[in-house]
Amino acid sequence: MSGEVILNVENLNKAFGGLQATDNVSYEMMTGELSAIIGPNGAGKSTFFNLITGYHAVDSGKVFFKDRDITNWPPHKITRLGIARAFQVSNIYPRLTTYENVRQATLAQQRRTLNFFTPANRLAKKETMQLLEITGLSQQANMISGNLSQGDKKRLELAIALGSKPELVFLDEPTAGMSGEETHETMELVKRLNREIGLTILFTEHDMSVVFGYARRLTVLHQGAVIAEGTPEEVRDNEEAQRVYLGEEA
């Protein structure tokens, strides 16, 4: 499996009014990668995810998933093909329980959402519990998800994304709002998902220690354009990357 191109983005452009949010970005990912996109606020990280996953229509450029042109496909089709995402601002079902949140993703993945006659609480039990367990949410299963802590909401985000059984997953700041301990746990989980089940993962992150500790390849975005790319060491040594971003941190 490893070594095949899973995602190929060619010359992607998107402008909002006069703002070039994505500026001629080309990007390639191999199966099994664990990579990160970094860049200052407003660099176009979320827009990049939104363009690939069909949330925004692209102005120009192409997106290929496993050699299939998915440019401007609607989100639900892209998800079914095997791309899932967890959002930066937790995007859950706040009045449903944690369990129901994850079950919904699982039911959709199992193509059971057009079932009108079997009570939902008899379906997808095992898969849902499993997802709650690996994301550490078993204790909170019956809580109304809107009442979860910020960190738990982000973990639920991840659980919902995994419920789609994706091959490629985008995590938009997966540890935002988490304590140091929680951040470590979550990133260890991300690493395990990548190593053990071969999930290809692309994440964005503000915390540089997280980025350098976990990503094997980094891409630096600035004002919508890619300005540096490479291993963490290469990016650390890249002058332009230092100037726009890392300089602030170092």
Next chain:
Amino acid sequence: MEILTKRYWWLGLVFIGALVLPLVVGEFWVHVAIEILILGLFAVSFNMIFGNMGQLSFGHAAYYGVGAYATGLLMVRASVPLPICLAASMVAAGICALILGYFCVRLTGIYFAILTLAFGQLLYYIIFQWYSFTRGDDGLQGIIPPGALFSATYYYYFTLFIVTGALIAMWYVNESPFGYTMRAIRENADRTRFIGINVRRYMLINFVVAGMFAGLAGGLWGPFNRSIAPDLCNWHQSGIPVFMTVIGGPLGFFGPMIGSIIYTFLMAFVTGFTEYWPLTIGLVIMFVVLFLPGGVLGLVEQKMKVFRSRDLETRGDRSAETGSS
């Protein structure tokens, strides 16, 4: 399952009560009870769109009216047996909901409400103007239920049987993966797209199912009332399930049915001695909106929750406090 039987034991009592009702009350109240059942079914079908999908349909009477006319026309013009008429009502209302819903589900919020209202009025004017087919403003008279159903008591049992069956079916839909998918769309349509669900298509399917049950309710109305008129499609009629749902509470399955009991009973009672029915219902709605935002059922559930969490606290079992429904 155990929880289900524990939680809904009272439904059995209600059903037994409904069965013995005609034996203990006079014919007038049997008529009221039939009305409660038919309008309650109409309101529960409305709530599939309002409560579950989170969109306000202000033209739900369109499907009720189409259902009423399907049964009415088939009975009067072709003497088709009632059960077949009712099935035809569901199909006709479903087809209308499919065509009109196709446009409505493209919008949400106030735009959805306005478009459903506009389509409802459109159907009203078609029925009103198409004299040769619908007899327009004259309405259809002489929709006489067959055989034994002529008596109010038997028509009541017939309606009770059909409405109970429809409620059970809708209950299953409500608890099914499809029902939960509608709730997911209500809570967060965007997220639902990103778990692989074609939100518009699901909204349309839900719109059609809700329209079919409204059509069934409309079909039951004609033989009960012996006549129908274009007013059944009018926006006044669309307001009835909205009122009932607000009174009963939109977030529980039985809310609109409870609303129907209160609304219809009150109307029968109040119009007995005053013509100021609209004023009365206006005051009731005002009271509910101001003091019972979750409707009557919302109040009951709130009280139950306090009671339950107290019960759990004493056992020190906090984790199950919000126990799954």
